[in-house]
Amino acid sequence: MDIYSTKGVSFPNAYPKVIGAQARVDLPMRTSDARHMQPSAAQDNPERVTEGFAAVLGQTLGRVETLDTNSQRLSAQAVYAPDSVEAHEVVLAAEKARFALNLTKTVTDGLIRGYQSLTNPR
Amino acid sequence: MGMFDGINIAATGLSAQRLRLDVISNNIANATTTRNAQGDGAFRRDRVVMTPINLRNVWRSPVYPRGLETGMGRGVKVERVEKDPSDLRLVYDPGHPDAIAIGPKKGYVEYPNVNIVEEITDMISASRSYEANAQVITGTKQMFNKTLEIGRA
Amino acid sequence: MSLFQNTGTMRTLAILEQGLDAATLRRKVLANNIANVDVPHFKRSEVLSESQLPRALDHERAVKADVTPMRRTHAAHFATRRHENFRDVTPQVNQDYLSSMRNDGNNVDMEDEVAKLTRNQLQYSLMVDRIGGTFRLMNSLTRLA
Numbered sequence: 001m002d003i004y005s006t007k008g009v010s011f012p013n014a015y016p017k018v019i020g021a022q023a024r025v026d027l028p029m030r031t032s033d034a035r036h037m038q039p040s041a042a043q044d045n046p047e048r049v050t051e052g053f054a055a056v057l058g059q060t061l062g063r064v065e066t067l068d069t070n071s072q073r074l075s076a077q078a079v080y081a082p083d084s085v086e087a088h089e090v091v092l093a094a095e096k097a098r099f100a101l102n103l104t105k106t107v108t109d110g111l112i113r114g115y116q117s118l119t120n121p122r
Numbered sequence: 123m124g125m126f127d128g129i130n131i132a133a134t135g136l137s138a139q140r141l142r143l144d145v146i147s148n149n150i151a152n153a154t155t156t157r158n159a160q161g162d163g164a165f166r167r168d169r170v171v172m173t174p175i176n177l178r179n180v181w182r183s184p185v186y187p188r189g190l191e192t193g194m195g196r197g198v199k200v201e202r203v204e205k206d207p208s209d210l211r212l213v214y215d216p217g218h219p220d221a222i223a224i225g226p227k228k229g230y231v232e233y234p235n236v237n238i239v240e241e242i243t244d245m246i247s248a249s250r251s252y253e254a255n256a257q258v259i260t261g262t263k264q265m266f267n268k269t270l271e272i273g274r275a
Numbered sequence: 276m277s278l279f280q281n282t283g284t285m286r287t288l289a290i291l292e293q294g295l296d297a298a299t300l301r302r303k304v305l306a307n308n309i310a311n312v313d314v315p316h317f318k319r320s321e322v323l324s325e326s327q328l329p330r331a332l333d334h335e336r337a338v339k340a341d342v343t344p345m346r347r348t349h350a351a352h353f354a355t356r357r358h359e360n361f362r363d364v365t366p367q368v369n370q371d372y373l374s375s376m377r378n379d380g381n382n383v384d385m386e387d388e389v390a391k392l393t394r395n396q397l398q399y400s401l402m403v404d405r406i407g408g409t410f411r412l413m414n415s416l417t418r419l420a
Contacts, residue, residue, distance in 0.1 A: 068283075069283075072283065072284065072286075072287040075287050075290075075291065075405045076286075076287055076290045076291075076332075078125075078294075078398070078401055078402065078405070079290050079291055079293070079294035079328070079402060080290070080294070080328040080329050080332075081329065082124065082125055082126060082394075082398050083124030083125070083126060083127070084124060085124070085125065086124070086125050087125040087266055087269045087270075087397075087401060088269050088272075090401065090405065091269050091270060091272045091273055091401075091404070092272065094273060094405060094408055095272060095273050097412075098273075098408070098412050101412065101416060102412075102415065102416075105416055125397070125401075126394045126397070126398075129390050129393055129394055129397075130390065130394075132390070133386055133387060133389075133390030136386035136390070137384060137386045137387065140385075140386060259390070259393060263393060263396075263397065266397045266400070266401075267400070270400055270401065270404045273404065273408055274404075
């Protein structure tokens with residue numbers, strides 16, 4: 001969500017003026033070399049989606065898997081090399097993995113329920 | 123570091139203070155002993171020399187001052203138990219079997235250089251240090267249990 | 276999260292279970308040491324911290340990296356110095372008969388044993404917490420939406 005974006009909102013001629021904030025207008029910079037910095041859309045709006053949903057889903061699941069693997073590695077280290085790892089590292093990694101997995105399950109369940117409600121002719 | 127470092131370090135402190143207490147109690151028990159194990163004089167008081175465990179840098183270079191940094195400490199250890207070289211107490215008692223027979227100190231008996239008041243003070247200090255180290259272990263256990271409560275309920 | 280035998284969660288659970296075995300044995304050994312603190316000529320025993328386990332776990336990596344196994348002429352000879360399966364590693368009790376702390380031959384250092392007991396207790400708590408947490412997580416994930 002970008003407060004400066006006017007797509008779909010009925011402000012025909014100008015950007016809306018947000019009270020207390022500066023409305024930012026992008027001037028294109030003239031650069032003499034291809035390596036000089038230019039304002040890029042990705043830099044201005046980091047939440048801009050450039051990939052498809054499948055790719056984002058894959059990335060997210062990969063990150064959840066990384067959290068889980070990390071937590072298991074730390075737990076195993078706590079067993080055979082307890083002096084190489086801190087107690088709060090182990091517990092916090094386990095908590096993060098648990099939260100991520102629960103969130104993934106909830107989202108997946110919601111998606112499936114939505115799909116079922118869409119395809120059910122009742 | 124490690125999750126048990128607090129306990130390991132406190133355990134070294136406990137051992138060292140208990141050894142110090144043993145040495146002090148030996149001193150007090152032998153406060154009036156006029157012969158020692160080697161047979162060449164009176165008992166001299168022992169004292170304990172303690173040193174941190176990873177004190178490696180015995181010289182410091184102005185050119186590379188952090189070159190021999192020891193990093194975080196690993197506790198204390200007793201390096202040696204040595205005799206206190208200060209003067210023995212002399213008491214004039216010509217009838218004593220251990221009285222000196224010849225020389226300028228003829229007739230004097232050498233008594234150990236143990237000052238009971240000092241020893242009792244040292245003993246109180248050793249016992250307080252022992253308690254403080256035990257308190258460190260208790261505190262570490264409490265912190266650990268609090269950490270485990272992060273994930274519970 | 277994988278439920279297969281040798282990867283992921285099942286493997287971590289097996290490692291934690293072996294850790295619990297070792298911790299229980301260590302508690303008994305340390306309690307015995309402490310009880311015998313003033314017995315002459317008593318030598319303390321210890322349970323090696325699970326140093327066999329990383330070598331056994333490393334065996335799997337070595338197998339994948341195709342490390343050359345030793346040729347042996349009899350089935351009872353060792354093929355490698357590592358355990359084939361880390362589940363075969365059992366904790367061992369060793370007696371420390373070389374050192375001597377006191378004049379009566381006893382080498383039990385009370386503070387050391389109590390510190391080891393505390394460490395063992397904390398490690399046990401952490402492992403129990405992890406195992407319980409893993410099972411709770413798996414149960415909550417397998418519930419129907």
